[in-house]
Amino acid sequence: MAIITISRGSYSRGKEVAEAVAARLGYECISRDVLLDASKRFNIPEVKLIRAIHDAPTLLQRMGHDRSAYMAYIRSALTWRVREDNVVYHGLAGHILLQGVSHVLKVRIIADIENRAAAEAAREGISLKKARELLVKDDEERRRWSHSLYGKDPWDSHLYDLILHVKKLRTEDAVEFICQAANLPQFHATEASRQKLEDLALACRIKAAILDVDKDADITCEYGNLIVYSQAGERAVRQLEKRAAALLGEIPAINNLEVHEGKAPAGAGA
Amino acid sequence: MQPLTTEMILVILMIGVAVFLFVVEWVRVDVVAILMMVALPLLHLVSPKEAFVGLSSNAVISIIAVIIIGAGLDKTGVINRMVAPIIRLAGNSSSRVIIFISLAVAGISSFMQNIGAAALFLPAIQRISKRLKIPLSQLLMPIGFSAILGGTITLVGCSPLILLNDLLVPFNLEPFGLFDVTPIGLALVASGIACFILFGRFILPRGGGADKDADQSTEEVEPLLASGKMVELHTPADFTHYREPVLVEDLRRRYLINTLSITEPPDYKVISPPLDTEIRSDIDLLVHGRLEDVHRMAEHENMQIKETLQVFQAEFNQERGGMVEAVVAPRSALEGKTLRAANLQDRFRVTPLAVYRKGQTYRADIGDIPLTVGDAVLLYGSWNRLSTLQAEKIFLFTTPVDTEQMRPEKAVFAGFWLVLALTMVMGFKIQLSVSLMTGALGMIITRVLSIDEAYQSVDWRTIFLLAGLIPLGIATEKTGTAAWIANAVLQTIGTVQPIVLLTVIGILSTVFTLVISNVGATVLLVPLVVNMALAAHTDPRMAALVVGLATSNSFILPTHQVNALYMGPGGYRSIDFMKSGMVISVLFIIVMILMIQLIYGA
Numbered sequence: 001m002a003i004i005t006i007s008r009g010s011y012s013r014g015k016e017v018a019e020a021v022a023a024r025l026g027y028e029c030i031s032r033d034v035l036l037d038a039s040k041r042f043n044i045p046e047v048k049l050i051r052a053i054h055d056a057p058t059l060l061q062r063m064g065h066d067r068s069a070y071m072a073y074i075r076s077a078l079t080w081r082v083r084e085d086n087v088v089y090h091g092l093a094g095h096i097l098l099q100g101v102s103h104v105l106k107v108r109i110i111a112d113i114e115n116r117a118a119a120e121a122a123r124e125g126i127s128l129k130k131a132r133e134l135l136v137k138d139d140e141e142r143r144r145w146s147h148s149l150y151g152k153d154p155w156d157s158h159l160y161d162l163i164l165h166v167k168k169l170r171t172e173d174a175v176e177f178i179c180q181a182a183n184l185p186q187f188h189a190t191e192a193s194r195q196k197l198e199d200l201a202l203a204c205r206i207k208a209a210i211l212d213v214d215k216d217a218d219i220t221c222e223y224g225n226l227i228v229y230s231q232a233g234e235r236a237v238r239q240l241e242k243r244a245a246a247l248l249g250e251i252p253a254i255n256n257l258e259v260h261e262g263k264a265p266a267g268a269g270a
Numbered sequence: 271m272q273p274l275t276t277e278m279i280l281v282i283l284m285i286g287v288a289v290f291l292f293v294v295e296w297v298r299v300d301v302v303a304i305l306m307m308v309a310l311p312l313l314h315l316v317s318p319k320e321a322f323v324g325l326s327s328n329a330v331i332s333i334i335a336v337i338i339i340g341a342g343l344d345k346t347g348v349i350n351r352m353v354a355p356i357i358r359l360a361g362n363s364s365s366r367v368i369i370f371i372s373l374a375v376a377g378i379s380s381f382m383q384n385i386g387a388a389a390l391f392l393p394a395i396q397r398i399s400k401r402l403k404i405p406l407s408q409l410l411m412p413i414g415f416s417a418i419l420g421g422t423i424t425l426v427g428c429s430p431l432i433l434l435n436d437l438l439v440p441f442n443l444e445p446f447g448l449f450d451v452t453p454i455g456l457a458l459v460a461s462g463i464a465c466f467i468l469f470g471r472f473i474l475p476r477g478g479g480a481d482k483d484a485d486q487s488t489e490e491v492e493p494l495l496a497s498g499k500m501v502e503l504h505t506p507a508d509f510t511h512y513r514e515p516v517l518v519e520d521l522r523r524r525y526l527i528n529t530l531s532i533t534e535p536p537d538y539k540v541i542s543p544p545l546d547t548e549i550r551s552d553i554d555l556l557v558h559g560r561l562e563d564v565h566r567m568a569e570h571e572n573m574q575i576k577e578t579l580q581v582f583q584a585e586f587n588q589e590r591g592g593m594v595e596a597v598v599a600p601r602s603a604l605e606g607k608t609l610r611a612a613n614l615q616d617r618f619r620v621t622p623l624a625v626y627r628k629g630q631t632y633r634a635d636i637g638d639i640p641l642t643v644g645d646a647v648l649l650y651g652s653w654n655r656l657s658t659l660q661a662e663k664i665f666l667f668t669t670p671v672d673t674e675q676m677r678p679e680k681a682v683f684a685g686f687w688l689v690l691a692l693t694m695v696m697g698f699k700i701q702l703s704v705s706l707m708t709g710a711l712g713m714i715i716t717r718v719l720s721i722d723e724a725y726q727s728v729d730w731r732t733i734f735l736l737a738g739l740i741p742l743g744i745a746t747e748k749t750g751t752a753a754w755i756a757n758a759v760l761q762t763i764g765t766v767q768p769i770v771l772l773t774v775i776g777i778l779s780t781v782f783t784l785v786i787s788n789v790g791a792t793v794l795l796v797p798l799v800v801n802m803a804l805a806a807h808t809d810p811r812m813a814a815l816v817v818g819l820a821t822s823n824s825f826i827l828p829t830h831q832v833n834a835l836y837m838g839p840g841g842y843r844s845i846d847f848m849k850s851g852m853v854i855s856v857l858f859i860i861v862m863i864l865m866i867q868l869i870y871g872a
Binding site: 220222223225226227234241255256258259260262265 | 523524525526563566630632633634635638639640843844
């Protein structure tokens with residue numbers, strides 16, 4: 001039926017809401033499992049992936065490409081996981097990693113800093129002041145992370161379909177709103193939107209497979225017809241062509257895979 | 271040594287600017303030349319008259335006339351008629367094919383533009399390759415190099431040699447005759463062909479490219495034509511029920527299937543339908559694509575595949591239309607553009623099916639691939655529409671589509687005017703430009719080609735390149751810059767034997783021609799080497815001749831038009847040219863210097 005992504009700051013009851021929504025709708029609830037998937041499939045220590053998806057990059061990291069490579073692995077794992085629909089994902093950046101797919105309901109849960117600080121202080125056994133400082137720092141990290149990788153501010157309301165402020169709303173109220181939205185026809189998967197998600201998953205999978213040759217390659221996929229756009233020079237293109245020939249044989253979902261030298265058309269590309 | 275003056279510094283600066291712009295290609299080469307035509311008089315390095323003297327120079331007029339004569343010969347099919355007997359003589363042996371066709375191409379190239387000779391034989395070479403199962407990569411490079419070498423056989427064979435006599439005038443040196451270079455040119459052609467015959471298996475790529483396996487050779491013979499099949503399908507009566515409209519474009523995007531023709535009730539057929547044409551119920555369509563994609567489409571879209579062509583049999587039997595492989599021509603308006611920008615579908619109603627470049631066949635999103643010279647595009651359309659496209663001269667068609675517009679009845683006239691022009695030069699010692707232009711005029715008057723066709727055939731980029739660089743050569747000589755540089759170089763290298771000096775000049779010319787155009791290299795180097803030769807007591811005419819010949823020594827990189835043209839169909843990569851080109855380039859210099867020693871005793 002739908003894919004629901006729930007973005008939230010820490011201690012905003014987002015996880016609680018996500019699990020309740022999943023239980024109510026009979027959906028699978030995933031978060032950290034995606035990182036475990038990516039870690040296993042691409043042989044990357046989970047802690048590195050957690051840092052990639054959580055911490056804002058340092059100056060040195062911004063100069064390197066490791067972070068974007070890890071995000072590619074995570075995205076590949078996530079898109080492959082949610083292909084079956086009926087999933088609630090409450091990890092980081094779901095609204096960004098799954099953008100372009102029409103049957104994804106993007107929800108953001110926000111809460112007052114004071115309520116969040118109180119929850120953290122109670123849980124961690126620290127002072128309110130300390131809890132507040134940690135939350136502010138954490139929010140700022142996530143903001144910088146989102147900016148550095150995708151140029152987007154996670155607080156930008158345009159990124160979401162539904163924003164819920166859990167001050168007066170209880171958890172059950174939030175769950176009710178989300179379930180009603182998920183049942184709207186515009187968030188039902190159609191043949192076209194499923195195909196789009198399949199294509200996105202395939203593109204992300206290929207991206208992860210060619211990262212070692214060209215980290216900046218763009219990949220478009222339409223009905224299983226993939227094009228890898230590379231600006232890394234003739235030698236890299238030749239290597240990508242060899243890699244593409246191998247992948248064609250390995251992944252049955254690929255109908256065609258070509259490597260084109262140059263830039264992807266504007267707005268296209270995984 | 272004369273001190274460096276301000277004028278010399280300015281000339282050196284202008285040379286530097288020209289070379290830099292040639293290398294980085296921020297602007298086209300002819301624009302650089304026009305820049306020189308304008309900048310030099312503004313800097314008072316040449317007079318305004320001298321700045322534009324290039325446009326009326328003998329070299330430029332000769333080149334215009336040679337191009338028109340070549341176009342006239344092409345129009346009458348005179349050259350085409352030579353192809354069949356040459357192929358018969360060549361027989362079935364790969365070596366004989368290379369020898370005979372290389373000699374033929376070299377011969378034609380000696381009085382026609384190299385690229386014209388190379389383009390003329392391309393379709394025939396591809397047919398021979400297919401018939402005799404010889405990989406195209408084994409044939410195209412030797413023949414292409416022969417086309418370039420053939421330009422050294424006569425003084426009208428290539429632009430640098432045509433330019434040579436004009437550049438000798440300021441030095442009051444005796445001009446060269448039309449066939450003065452012939453022994454050297456023939457030796458170069460013979461040695462080039464011999465090198466490929468004897469050592470081809472070491473220096474040519476195996477089966478179509480540096481890394482290809484030999485058993486792919488059959489597919490590479492016709493890579494584009496083998497990229498798919500034509501299949502006829504039928505849509506059921508309920509095809510459009512309960513579904514979104516399916517367009518021609520959708521079939522392309524989803525299945526990489528091109529719709530070549532479609533029926534519209536009651537019995538009308540549309541060839542190359544526009545992309546937004548809807549696929550209706552109970553109609554027939556002729557498509558092109560890989561069989562597995564056709565089957566996938568038929569399954570998903572609930573279409574019925576027919577075992578044979580029925581409704582579209584006439585179209586497939588080439589009475590009305592068919593598929594052709596078209597190569598992006600050198601200096602084509604399509605160079606750097608995409609097929610989408612060129613809008614072939616709307617402008618000419620022909621369907622691009624696939625693109626072939628450097629050993630790879632592209633079928634997806636071919637509309638967004640920026641095209642380069644030598645790229646082969648598989649096109650489908652009616653013959654009328656393909657003829658219209660051919661007339662635009664943006665493609666070289668590997669199969670003729672334009673037989674109705676040839677004028678074989680004018681072949682005698684075309685031959686007559688060519689022979690007359692050559693007789694005027696050789697027999698009556700009439701100026702080359704006057705003789706050639708007489709021949710060109712004769713072709714126009716006898717309607718071998720019209721005056722408009724003559725204008726269209728002239729490559730104005732080459733004309734302005736020549737005309738614009740001539741004043742730079744004048745400035746180099748007039749200001750004493752050439753003499754200054756020559757003396758500086760000689761002081762650096764010291765006293766050397768004439769043969770060593772000529773060899774160094776040959777190597778210098780080879781390097782320069784790879785970096786800037788052959789014309790640019792000739793214009794810049796001739797004044798310089800003449801001064802060097804005079805200072806070193808070596809024959810200055812020989813030094814100039816070495817430049818005129820060695821600027822054709824362009825084999826290491828695929829920058830020469832002929833190499834760029836053959837690169838795509840041959841499936842070559844830059845490394846292939848470097849390997850073979852290095853051997854041929856070294857051989858070229860050795861043979862050239864030896865022949866000059868032998869004939870002129872320089």
